[in-house]
Amino acid sequence: MSGQxxxxxxxxxxxxxxxVTQLSKAKDKNVIITTTRSPERAKKLYELAKKFTNIHVIDLDVGDAKSIDTIEAQLDKIGVKGIDIYISNAAIFQSLDPILKTDGEVFLKHYAVNTLGPFLVFQKVYKYLLAxxxxxxxxxxxIAGTISPFAPFHTTAYGQSKVALNYSTIQLSRELASENFIVVPIHPGAVSTESSQEAIAPLAESNPVFFEAIKxxxxxxxxxxxxxxxxxxGFEAKDSGIFYDYKGEVLPF
Structure with a gap:
């Protein structure tokens, strides 16, 4: 799989x-187009792009339809003719509140960014993938996007948005099967990132035992x-529409 x-x-x-880091440094001459909604907070990314000329950064807020509408113009400016692999990664996890204490706007924001955005972006890059x-x-x-087994703590808006994401990947995999697309949702594991640390921080006070278990x-x-x-x-046509974890193990929906 070279030069993708x-x-x-x-x-x-x-x-x-x-x-972006691992794919840009790979021995294969990959081309990486990646996005950020806050250029002022992407100093490390722009520094990496200066070091590796195979990285192209475009502006995109996946939760904003007007921003999504600019994708094609930005790709055409770069000179992109085709895309091999689309990885929808941008997401938010901003609440651990139970349903009774979660504001409607919180639900809507998670849905816009985590569920709707990934597929509206896909609509824009679809023709490039076809190439x-x-x-x-x-x-x-x-894993919060599975209802079997159920998460042992409140994921509420985040979990709901990921369940909907998983549902739509199944539908998309069936819609595009005749065009030989491979559509797969992946659980990346419990990853120690700035966002995940912020997301689980409230558990340190509300459920310290479980907080330490997650850590x-x-x-x-x-x-x-x-x-x-x-x-x-390693994905092949037979894997489309199946929920996997980062190690390639099948997960329940």
Whole structure:
């Protein structure tokens, strides 16, 4: 799998940044197009792009339809003719409140960014994926997006948004099967990122035992992404529409 073109959302930090880093440094001459909604907070990403000329950064807020509408113009400006692999990574996890204490706007924001955004972005990159034979659409999901077994703490808006994401990946995999697309949601593991640390921080006070248990299971972005890349490279048509973890193990929906 050499010389592939990747489109990765949310490349300025966490799992997204590590995906950009590892793929840009690979011995294969990959082309990486990645996105950030806050250029002023993406200093490390822009520094990496200066070091590796195969990285292209575009502005994108996956929760904003007007921003999504600019994707094609930005890709055309770069000169992108085709994309091999789309990795929908950008997401938010901003609440651990129970349903009775979660404001409607919190639900809507998570849905806009974590569920609707990934597929509206896919609509824009679809024609570029069609231009290549690889045709892989990977959606970074979460074990919180399964209802069997159920998460042992409140994921509420985040969990709901990931369940909907998983549902839509199944539908998309069926819609595009005749066009030889491979559509897969992936749980990246419990990864120690800035966002995940902020998300679980309230548990330190409300459920300290469980907080320590989660901390003990955290893996590094490097470990997660190394396995994610290997797993993605191994995907075949038979894997489309199946929920996998970063190691390639099948998960229940």
């Amino acid at each position: 073109t990747y489109f990765i959302t949310g490349g300025n930090k966490g799992i997204g940044f590590e995906l 290549k034979d690889t045709r892989k659409a990977i959606f970074i999901s979460s 003990a299971t955290l893996i590094t972005p490097e470990e997660s992404v190394k396995s994610i890349i290997s797993t993605i490279n």
